[in-house]
Amino acid sequence: MSRRVHYAWVVLAVTFVVLICAAGVRATPSVLILPLEQEFGWSRATISSVVTVNLVLYGVVGPFSAAIMERFGMRWTVLASILLIAVGVSLAAYVREPWQLMLAWGICVGLGTGNTAIVLGATMVSRWFRERRGTVMGIVTASTATGQLVFLPLLAWIVEHRGWRMVTLVLAGALATIFPIAALLLREHPADVGLHPYGATTPSATSPPMAASPSNPLKHAIGALRRAAGLRDFWLLAASFFVCGATTNGLVGTHLVPACHDHGITEVKAAGLLATMGIFDLLGTTGSGFLSDKYDSRKLLFIYYAVRGISLLYLPLAFGDHVFGLPFFAVLYGLDWIATVPPTVKLTSDAVGAADGPIAFGWIVAVHQVGAGVGAFAAGAIRTTATTYTPAWISAGTLCLATAGVVLLIGKGMAIPSHVQA
Numbered sequence: 366m367s368r369r370v371h372y373a374w375v376v377l378a379v380t381f382v383v384l385i386c387a388a389g390v391r392a393t394p395s396v397l398i399l400p401l402e403q404e405f406g407w408s409r410a411t412i413s414s415v416v417t418v419n420l421v422l423y424g425v426v427g428p429f430s431a432a433i434m435e436r437f438g439m440r441w442t443v444l445a446s447i448l449l450i451a452v453g454v455s456l457a458a459y460v461r462e463p464w465q466l467m468l469a470w471g472i473c474v475g476l477g478t479g480n481t482a483i484v485l486g487a488t489m490v491s492r493w494f495r496e497r498r499g500t501v502m503g504i505v506t507a508s509t510a511t512g513q514l515v516f517l518p519l520l521a522w523i524v525e526h527r528g529w530r531m532v533t534l535v536l537a538g539a540l541a542t543i544f545p546i547a548a549l550l551l552r553e554h555p556a557d558v559g560l561h562p563y564g565a566t567t568p569s570a571t572s573p574p575m576a577a578s579p580s581n582p583l584k585h586a587i588g589a590l591r592r593a594a595g596l597r598d599f600w601l602l603a604a605s606f607f608v609c610g611a612t613t614n615g616l617v618g619t620h621l622v623p624a625c626h627d628h629g630i631t632e633v634k635a636a637g638l639l640a641t642m643g644i645f646d647l648l649g650t651t652g653s654g655f656l657s658d659k660y661d662s663r664k665l666l667f668i669y670y671a672v673r674g675i676s677l678l679y680l681p682l683a684f685g686d687h688v689f690g691l692p693f694f695a696v697l698y699g700l701d702w703i704a705t706v707p708p709t710v711k712l713t714s715d716a717v718g719a720a721d722g723p724i725a726f727g728w729i730v731a732v733h734q735v736g737a738g739v740g741a742f743a744a745g746a747i748r749t750t751a752t753t754y755t756p757a758w759i760s761a762g763t764l765c766l767a768t769a770g771v772v773l774l775i776g777k778g779m780a781i782p783s784h785v786q787a
Contacts, residue, residue, distance in 0.1 A: 372552065373493040373563040377501060379550045380489050381508050383443055386539050387481040388512025389520075390450055390474060391423065391614070393532060395622045395639065396521045396632055400529040401466070409623065411463055413745025416619050417738035418471035419478075424610070424734020426479025428727030432586040433480070434488050440551045442480055444544065450477035451540040458533040479734075484727040487710055491723050492554055496564025499707050503654020506706040507647045517643075521622075521636035589717075589724035598716040601775045602709055603729050605666065607736035608768045609705050612673060612761045615740020617642075617698065624754045625691075628684045638695045645699030653704035662708030666772040669708075672701045674765030680758045712775055 394416045401412055434442045453473030460466045486505030494501050516536075523531050555562050593599040618639070625635035656665055676698045683690035713729060714722035744757040 371563045372558050372560055373555065375550060376489060376493050376552055377504065379547055380486060380505060381511075382543055383447070383481055383547055384483075384486060384505065384508035385512045385515060386543050387446075387450065387478045388508055389516030389539065390454060390536055391419075391478050392512060392517055392618060392639070393520055393536065394419070394470070395619055396517065396524050396636055397529055397532070398619075398623050399626055399632060400524055404529075405461075407463060408749050409745040410742070410749040412466075413619065413742050415463065415467050415471045416745075417742040418467060419475035420610070420614055420734045420741060421738040422472065422475030422734075423479040423482060424731040424737070426476055427482055427484040427730040427734075428586045428590065428724050429583065430480045430482070431484050431488055431724040431727040432583070432589075434485070435585065438553050439485065439488060440547065440553065443485065443547050443551060446477045446480035447540050447544050447547065448477075450474055450481070451537050453477060454533045454536045454540070458530045483706060483730055484723065487723045487726050491719070493562055494564060495562045497658070499654045499656075499658035499711060500651070501654065502710050503651040503657070503707045506654070506703055507650040511643060511647055517636040518633065518640050521633045525631070525633055586724055586727070589721045590728050592721055593717045593725040593728065596716055598712065598775050599725065599729070601771060602713055602716070603732040605670070605768050605772050605775075606705070606709060606729050606733040607739075608670070608764055609703070609709075610733035610736030610738075611740030611743075612677065612765055613702055613737070614734070615737035616744050616757060616761050617677075618737075619741045620744045620748070620754060620757070623748070624684075627754070628687075630687065630691075638691060641692065641695040642699030642702055645696050646702035646704070649700035649702065649704045650706065654707040657707040657711050662712050663773055663775050665708045666705060666712075666775075667769050669701050669704050670765045670769035670772060672697065674762045674769065676701065677758050677762030677765060680762075681755045715776070 394412075398409060398412050401407055402409060430442065450473070453469050456469035456473065457466065460469060483506060486502065486508070490498055490502050490505065516539075520532050520535065523535060552558055555565075621639060622632055622635040625638065626632065653665065653669070676694060679697075680694055683694040709729065710722075710726055713726045717725040740761070744754060747757045748754050
């Protein structure tokens with residue numbers, strides 16, 4: 366390979382593709398809620414409970430996944446996870462009872478996607494990059510948006526024209542395609558291909574920033590949590606990410622398509638709105654990574670949560686204007702969807718140190734997904750009892766505005782390095 370292309374960029378590309386497919390699988394329930402409701406007569410609260418388990422497991426696996434990657438390697442962890450996701454989506458085609466959907470999608474897919482999540486990206490960045498970490502993390506994070514962009518409109522069309530079971534075959538095919546790519550191209554450390562990390566200038570910088578691989582991943586993950594738990598900033602970051610998860614994957618990611626259906630919008634058009642969010646989130650999250658390298662991450666988070674809160678408060682009005690209102694919401698919310706990730710990763714590393722950073726962030730992602738689970742279930746319950754999603758949008762918007770104030774307390778009284786001053 367030409368020396369002009371550092372192998373770190375190959376590893377980044379492979380990781381991006383894996384995360385795209387995992388994100389597509391994770392976003393699929395938004396187009397399955399209505400057909401499952403119509404075919405089996407299950408309530409949205411029942412279906413949302415499956416999504417809740419999926420999202421919570423996706424998050425809880427994160428910190429243990431980081432430790433498992435340290436013990437067994439990124440490649441083997443990713444390959445095992447792809448196989449588990451494939452089993453889950455394949456079994457989903459044969460469900461007849463809610464418990465079967467819970468086993469296939471809630472548990473198998475939840476556990477599998479948890480190992481191919483943002484924590485994978487954070488681990489890869491910590492090993493392979495010394496420069497442009499914020500920008501690269503923004504690119505990795507944007508894979509979630511790209512997964513929506515690539516999969517949701519197609520999956521919604523398939524549901525409408527071929528039925529929801531065909532969706533599982535498409536997903537299984539995508540997973541079968543990426544398995545050999547990951548097996549052949551994914552590498553653990555720059556030293557495996559005779560290189561320093563990208564941007565490293567001394568041999569010592571080639572060593573992974575985390576501690577040597579522990580023999581007990583569970584003990585390592587719990588130890589990192591114990592050290593981080595004594596820090597106030599860790600809990601402030603976790604609390605803010607709880608709200609982030611509740612208002613993105615939990616609320617909008619799961620329930621926007623059914624909510625659009627309530628207002629007479631087809632699934633394909635509604636999935637198109639999520640795809641639009643995906644396009645603008647790709648721009649917003651990548652840009653957020655660039656900004657987090659240059660400006661105070663606390664101020665960035667303040668802006669992101671405030672804009673998100675205003676967007677959600679506007680959404681009930683947007684449903685009355687299909688031509689301009691909903692597209693405007695999709696653009697505004699898309700730019701802000703997970704732009705919170707790069708500054709949160711940076712603030713976590715600043716708070717706990719580089720050695721514990723990826724695993725501590727894994728625990729914060731776990732809290733994020735607990736929030737997503739709570740948001741998904743609460744919105745489904747609200748829709749089932751109140752026959753409208755409006756109270757969910759208003760409550761979530763108000764919570765985001767409150768969180769915008771909370772994030773300014775992170776690092777308060779502590780010196781902020783001059784290179785990140787706004």
